[in-house]
Amino acid sequence: MNAGALRAEAEQLYRSKALDCSEAVVHTINRALGAPLSADALKMASGFAVGMGGLDQDGCTCGALAGGVMMLGLVYGRSAAFGSAPLVLTKSKELRDWFVAENGTTSCRALVRGSDWSSPCRLEQCVRFTGAVTAKVAEMTQAVSDVAQPDLGPILALISATTAPAGKYVESAPQAASA
Numbered sequence: 001m002n003a004g005a006l007r008a009e010a011e012q013l014y015r016s017k018a019l020d021c022s023e024a025v026v027h028t029i030n031r032a033l034g035a036p037l038s039a040d041a042l043k044m045a046s047g048f049a050v051g052m053g054g055l056d057q058d059g060c061t062c063g064a065l066a067g068g069v070m071m072l073g074l075v076y077g078r079s080a081a082f083g084s085a086p087l088v089l090t091k092s093k094e095l096r097d098w099f100v101a102e103n104g105t106t107s108c109r110a111l112v113r114g115s116d117w118s119s120p121c122r123l124e125q126c127v128r129f130t131g132a133v134t135a136k137v138a139e140m141t142q143a144v145s146d147v148a149q150p151d152l153g154p155i156l157a158l159i160s161a162t163t164a165p166a167g168k169y170v171e172s173a174p175q176a177a178s179a
Contacts, residue, residue, distance in 0.1 A: 020063060029074075050108065051108025062108045073092075075141045095137065
């Protein structure tokens with residue numbers, strides 16, 4: 001995985017408003033891993049955007065960081081109840097600690113404090129977070145992705161619903177939730 005190229009891809013997806021922060025990280029890393037997850041993974045990542053839905057400026061954890069942790073879980077997490085996954089928490093803490101060292105906090109609310117939600121400055125700040133997390137996760141998963149694709153077994157059965165064939169990522173425009 002080329003971390004720089006993946007960073008640029010995630011940044012462009014966010015900057016163009018094609019995807020939100022968490023979605024851009026998940027989409028880009030999933031593609032780089034050979035697309036083991038279906039489009040439903042993008043749906044799962046959607047709720048983490050804007051600090052877990054903090055459209056009212058009350059967001060929690062940065063969505064890009066949440067998307068990064070999701071992808072670390074894909075690579076290092078367990079795929080069955082009672083299974084072993086000793087690296088996932090270590091890797092998640094490493095990503096979180098790195099993010100705090102770079103930005104001072106994991107809080108979306110604090111990261112964008114004082115920025116108008118629609119301002120170009122805020123957009124570029126979140127583009128930077130999205131790209132940086134994508135690049136860091138690419139670096140953290142490089143050895144695993146170079147050796148072999150992770151055995152996702154039973155977890156893919158849960159994630160891959162009827163919207164896409166198992167193991168394939170379907171490129172499509174985000175769909176609005178029906179009322």
